[in-house]
Amino acid sequence: MRVEPKPAPSFAVTLLYPVAAIALTFAITALLVLAAGASPFSVFHLVWKGAAGSQFALLETLTRATPLIFTGLAVAVAFRAKLWNIGAEAQLYMGAVVTVVLGTGALPLPAFLLIPIIVIVAMAAGGVLLLGPAVLKTRFGVDEVVTTLLLNFIVLLFVSMLLEGPLKDPMGLGWPQSPKVIADAQLPRIVQGKRLHYGFVMALVSALVVWVIMKKTVLGYEMRAVGHNQQAASFAGVPVNSVLMKTALLSGGLAALAGFSEVSGLKGNLTLDLSPGYGYTGIVVAMLAMLNPIGVVASAIFVAGIFVGADAMSRSAGVPSYIADVMVATALLTMVVAILFTRYRLRWK
Amino acid sequence: MPQRPHPAASPPPSPQGGGEGAAPPVLRLSGVTKRFGPLLANDAISFELARGEVVALLGENGAGKTTLMNILFGHYVADEGAVEVFGKPLPPGDPRAALEAGIGMVHQHFTLAENMTVLENIALGTQGFLNWKLDRIGARERIEKLSWEFGLAVDPAARVASLSVGERQRVEILKALYRDARILILDEPTAVLTPAETDALFATLKLLVGQGLSIIFISHKLNEVMSVSDRVLVLRSGRLAGERVTAGTSRSELAALMVGQEVVSPPVPPPEPGQLQLVLNAVSTARRGAGVTLDRISLSLRGGEITGLAGVSGNGQAALAALISGVEAPASGEIIVRGNLAKNWSPRAALSAGIGRIPEDRHAVGTIGDMSVTENVIAERYRTSRFSRRGFLDWRAARKFAEEIIADYDVKCPSPEARIRLLSGGNMQKLILGRALDSAPSVILANQPTRGLDVGAVGYVHGKLLEARARGAAILLISEDLEEILALSDRIIVMSKGRLSAASPRGERTVAQLGALMAGHDMEAA
Numbered sequence: 008m009r010v011e012p013k014p015a016p017s018f019a020v021t022l023l024y025p026v027a028a029i030a031l032t033f034a035i036t037a038l039l040v041l042a043a044g045a046s047p048f049s050v051f052h053l054v055w056k057g058a059a060g061s062q063f064a065l066l067e068t069l070t071r072a073t074p075l076i077f078t079g080l081a082v083a084v085a086f087r088a089k090l091w092n093i094g095a096e097a098q099l100y101m102g103a104v105v106t107v108v109l110g111t112g113a114l115p116l117p118a119f120l121l122i123p124i125i126v127i128v129a130m131a132a133g134g135v136l137l138l139g140p141a142v143l144k145t146r147f148g149v150d151e152v153v154t155t156l157l158l159n160f161i162v163l164l165f166v167s168m169l170l171e172g173p174l175k176d177p178m179g180l181g182w183p184q185s186p187k188v189i190a191d192a193q194l195p196r197i198v199q200g201k202r203l204h205y206g207f208v209m210a211l212v213s214a215l216v217v218w219v220i221m222k223k224t225v226l227g228y229e230m231r232a233v234g235h236n237q238q239a240a241s242f243a244g245v246p247v248n249s250v251l252m253k254t255a256l257l258s259g260g261l262a263a264l265a266g267f268s269e270v271s272g273l274k275g276n277l278t279l280d281l282s283p284g285y286g287y288t289g290i291v292v293a294m295l296a297m298l299n300p301i302g303v304v305a306s307a308i309f310v311a312g313i314f315v316g317a318d319a320m321s322r323s324a325g326v327p328s329y330i331a332d333v334m335v336a337t338a339l340l341t342m343v344v345a346i347l348f349t350r351y352r353l354r355w356k
Numbered sequence: 357m358p359q360r361p362h363p364a365a366s367p368p369p370s371p372q373g374g375g376e377g378a379a380p381p382v383l384r385l386s387g388v389t390k391r392f393g394p395l396l397a398n399d400a401i402s403f404e405l406a407r408g409e410v411v412a413l414l415g416e417n418g419a420g421k422t423t424l425m426n427i428l429f430g431h432y433v434a435d436e437g438a439v440e441v442f443g444k445p446l447p448p449g450d451p452r453a454a455l456e457a458g459i460g461m462v463h464q465h466f467t468l469a470e471n472m473t474v475l476e477n478i479a480l481g482t483q484g485f486l487n488w489k490l491d492r493i494g495a496r497e498r499i500e501k502l503s504w505e506f507g508l509a510v511d512p513a514a515r516v517a518s519l520s521v522g523e524r525q526r527v528e529i530l531k532a533l534y535r536d537a538r539i540l541i542l543d544e545p546t547a548v549l550t551p552a553e554t555d556a557l558f559a560t561l562k563l564l565v566g567q568g569l570s571i572i573f574i575s576h577k578l579n580e581v582m583s584v585s586d587r588v589l590v591l592r593s594g595r596l597a598g599e600r601v602t603a604g605t606s607r608s609e610l611a612a613l614m615v616g617q618e619v620v621s622p623p624v625p626p627p628e629p630g631q632l633q634l635v636l637n638a639v640s641t642a643r644r645g646a647g648v649t650l651d652r653i654s655l656s657l658r659g660g661e662i663t664g665l666a667g668v669s670g671n672g673q674a675a676l677a678a679l680i681s682g683v684e685a686p687a688s689g690e691i692i693v694r695g696n697l698a699k700n701w702s703p704r705a706a707l708s709a710g711i712g713r714i715p716e717d718r719h720a721v722g723t724i725g726d727m728s729v730t731e732n733v734i735a736e737r738y739r740t741s742r743f744s745r746r747g748f749l750d751w752r753a754a755r756k757f758a759e760e761i762i763a764d765y766d767v768k769c770p771s772p773e774a775r776i777r778l779l780s781g782g783n784m785q786k787l788i789l790g791r792a793l794d795s796a797p798s799v800i801l802a803n804q805p806t807r808g809l810d811v812g813a814v815g816y817v818h819g820k821l822l823e824a825r826a827r828g829a830a831i832l833l834i835s836e837d838l839e840e841i842l843a844l845s846d847r848i849i850v851m852s853k854g855r856l857s858a859a860s861p862r863g864e865r866t867v868a869q870l871g872a873l874m875a876g877h878d879m880e881a882a
Contacts, residue, residue, distance in 0.1 A: 223751075225744050232735065236724040242683060242715060243735035244704040 024349055025295055028341040036334045043326045050324050057319025058312035066203045072311035076210035077265035078289025079303040080217050085258035087298050088230040090141060090251055094155030095262035096286025097162035098133035102263025104166060105129040106270040107174060107185045107277045110192030118191040125192060126267060133263025134256035141255035145248045167279055185277040194272035206268030213261060217300040230254050262286060291339040310335055380443055382407050382570045383539055388437035390423055397423040399594040410561060410571045412581040414614060415591035421574045425541050429461045430454040460532025461541040466524050468516045475499060475512040478531045502533050506563045522553035541572045546580055558584050576668060578607045578875045590614055611871030627846040630659025633830035634799045639689030641675050648672040651854040657799060657830035664845025665834045668874050672854035673834050677803040681713040682706030707736055712797030714788055716804045722788045725777035729769055730758040732776045733791050761790035782813030789820055800824055800831045806840060818844060838870060852876045
C-alpha cells in the first residue's frame with residue numbers, strides 16, 4: 008500500500024469530503040448504539056428531533072453553537088498559519104474574566120459604551136494570552152502545542168483562585184462563582200423569553216469578518232503564505248514572526264469572545280463550568296469546516312446539534328448522552344482522514 | 357530465526373567459479389532508468405561490481421547517486437532496467453529482498469533508535485515475529501566478534517543516544533554485517549566524520565574488502581574517492597559520465613568529468629562593465645548547523661557583467677546565496693549596495709536594494725506549492741501600492757500582473773488560479789524568473805537557475821540572464837554546472853571551503869585549472 012500525492016480536487020468535490028466523513032461517523036456510531044441495545048434509526052431520529060425538531064430545540068442548538076463558532080474561528084485562523092493553538096479554552100476563560108471584572112459595576116457606563124469596551128479588552132486579554140506561546144515558539148522554538156495546552160489548566164486554576172477570592176460573589180452562599188454582570192453589560196436576547204442572545208449575531212458577523220480578512224487582506228494573504236510554506240514566505244520577504252504574532256492576537260481574541268458572549272449573553276456570571284470544553288471542541292469544528300470561516304458556522308451548528316440532540320435522546324431512549332462525545336470525536340478522526348484524501352490517494356499493490 | 361553463519365566463514369550464496377578472473381560480478385545493473393515527472397534522475401545506467409572491490413560513485417548533488425542506490429535497495433522502483441545480485445535478478449521495490457540478497461546500506465542520515473542500546477538496534481528486525489525474546493548472549497557474542505574483526509569498536513550495551521556520530525556509523529555498519537551483507541553501500545559516509553574517524557572508517561573498509569565484501573562508496577569528495585576506491589563511476593545529471601580506474605586518473609580529471617567538459621557557448625557579446633552595484637567586504641556568517649560558513653569573503657559585482665561562481669557543492673555557496681538574498685545577515689563585515697552601507701539586512705532589505713533572487717530550491721524556497729500562480733507572483737511585492745491599499749489586496753491587479761508574467765515569460769499553466777504545485781519545473785522556474793526580473797533589478801542572484809530543467813528551458817533562462825546583463829544588471833551566477841559557468845560568465849570565481857579564489861576573466865583558466873581549484877588545490881596561489 009502506498010500513499011501518493013494527487014492534484015487538488017475541484018471546489019464542489021471538496022465539499023463532498025466533510026459529507027462523507029459525517030456519513031462514516033454515523034455508520035461507526037450506529038454500531039455503538041446497536042451495542043447499547045437500541046435501534047440506530049430511532050436514536051438518530053431522536054437526536055435530530057432533539058436538535059432541530061421544534062423551535063425550542065433549534066434555538067437551543069443555535070445557543071450552544073454560539074461559543075463553538077467563536078472557538079472554531081479562533082482555531083481556524085491559527086491553524087491556517089500553522090500556529091497550533093490548542094489553548095482556546097484558556098483564552099475563552101480570559102475573555103470571561105475580563106467580562107466579569109469590567110461588567111459587574113466597576114465601569115458605570117451605558118451599554119453602547121460598556122459592551123464595546125468589554126469586547127475590546129476581552130479580545131486583548133485572550134490575544135495576549137496566546138502571544139506568550141507564540142513568542143516562545145518564534146524565539147526559542149518551544150512547541151506551542153504543549154504550551155497552549157498546558158495554559159488551559161493554568162488558566163482554569165487561576166480562575167478557580169479568582170472565584171474563591173477577589174471575584175467571589177459575596178451573595179453566592181459560598182459557591183465559587185462571580186457576581187452577575189450588570190444589565191448594561193448584558194447582551195440582549197434575540198427572542199424575548201428564549202435563551203438565544205445577540206452573541207449569536209456577533210458570531211455570524213465575526214465569521215464574515217474573518218472570511219474577509221483571510222480572502223481579501225494583506226494579513227490574510229501573509230497568514231496563508233506562512234502556513235503553507237514558512238521558508239518560501241520568509242524568502243519572499245513576508246515578516247514571518249510578526250505575522251505569527253498578529254495571528255496569535257486574532258486567534259486568542261476570537262476565543263475570548265466566546266467567554267464574553269457566554270457570560271454576557273447567557274450565564275450572567277462566571278463559574279468554573281462556564282465551558283464544557285468549548286475550546287477543545289473548537290478544534291473539531293474548525294477541522295470539520297476545513298478551516299473555512301463560513302464553514303465554521305455550519306460545522307459549529309452541526310456539532311452543537313449533536314450535543315443538544317443527544318441530551319434529549321438520552322432522556323427518552325436510555326442511550327447515554329456520551330454518544331455525542333463519541334460522535335464528535337469520531338467526526339474529527341474521519342475528517343482528518345478525509346482531508347488526507349483531498350491531497351493523497353491510496354494505491355494498493 | 358536460526359542464526360545464519362558468519363559472513364566471513366561462508367562463501368556468498370553464488371557459485372564462485374574457478375579462477376580469479378572468472379568470478380562473476382556480485383552486482384550487475386543494466387540500463388537502470390528512473391524518471392520523476394519530467395526529471396530524468398537516472399538515465400540507462402549500467403555497471404558491474406566485482407567481489408572484493410570498492411567502487412566510488414562520484415557526482416554532484418542531484419546527479420542521481422542517491423536515487424540509484426535507493427533503486428538498488430528497493431526504496432524506489434526503476435522505470436526500466438534490471439538489477440542482478442550474485443547472478444540472480446533482484447525483485448524491484450522490496451527492501452527485504454535486497455537485505456536477503458546480501459545488500460546492506462548505511463544511509464547518510466542514520467536510521468537508529470536513539471533510546472535503545474547498540475545491541476537492540478543491531479538485532480532489531482532480525483528475529484521472527486513470534487520469537488520475541490532476544491537471544492542477548494548470542495547476539496552480543498556475534499557483535500563483539502564482528503567489531504573485533506573489523507575494527508568497529510563500540511560497546512553493545514551502550515545506549516545509542518550516548519554515542520558520537522562516528523560510533524553511530526559503526527553501529528550502522530555492524531547492523532549491515534550482522535545481517536550478512538555481502539555488498540555494502542555507504543551514502544556520503546564521511547560527511548559527518550572528523551578526519552580521524554574518517555581514517556578509521558577507511559581502515560575498516562580495507563578489512564571488509566579483504567574478507568571479500570564489495571563496497572559502493574558514494575561521495576562528492578574527490579580526495580576520499582581517490583584514496584579509498586579501486587574504480588570510480590562518475591554520474592552527471594543522471595547519466596554515467598565516465599568510468600575510471602582510480603590508479604589511472606587524477607582529481608582534476610574527475611572534477612572535470614563531474615561537472616562536464618563540453619562547452620557550447622551561446623553568443624555572448626563583449627561585456628560593458630558598468631559601475632559597482634554590490635560589494636561584500638570581508639563578510640563572515642555565523643555557524644548554523646553543520647553547513648560551511650563564509651570566512652571573510654570579499655566580492656564585487658559590476659553592472660553589465662555576469663560573475664560565475666563555480667565550486668563543488670557544500671563549500672559555502674548556500675551560505676553566500678543566503679547572505680545576498682537577505683535570508684542570512686552578516687555576522688561581521690559589510691554589505692555595500694551602490695555605495696551605501698546596508699543595515700538591518702533581511703529579505704525585504706535585499707529586495708528594496710534592488711536584488712532579484714532566483715533561489716536554488718524552487719519547490720521549498722522559491723514557491724508556495726499550495727498557493728495559486730497569482731498569489732506566488734506577487735509574493736515579493738504584495739505590499740506595494742500596485743497590489744494593496746490600506747491593508748486590502750487588489751486581486752484584480754494581482755491577477756493582471758500574473759497574466760502579464762505568464763505571457764511575457766512564456767509560462768504554460770492552466771490559469772493564474774492554478775496551484776503552482778501543478779506546474780512543471782521549467783514553468784515554475786520561468787515564473788520565478790518573471791517575479792525576480794520584472795522589476796528590472798540592478799543585481800541578480802541566480803543560484804542553480806537551470807538545475808533539473810530540460811534543454812529548452814535552460815536556453816530560455818540563459819537568454820533572460822543575458823538580456824538582464826545587456827541592460828546593465830550585475831549578475832552572480834552560482835552553478836555546479838561548470839559548462840554553464842564557462843558559457844555565460846564574464847569572470848569566474850571558484851569557491852572552496854567557504855573562501856573565494858581570485859576572479860579570472862573569461863577564457864583565462866582551463867577546465868583542468870578550475871577543476872584543481874574546485875578540488876581545493878592552491879586556493880591562495882591561483
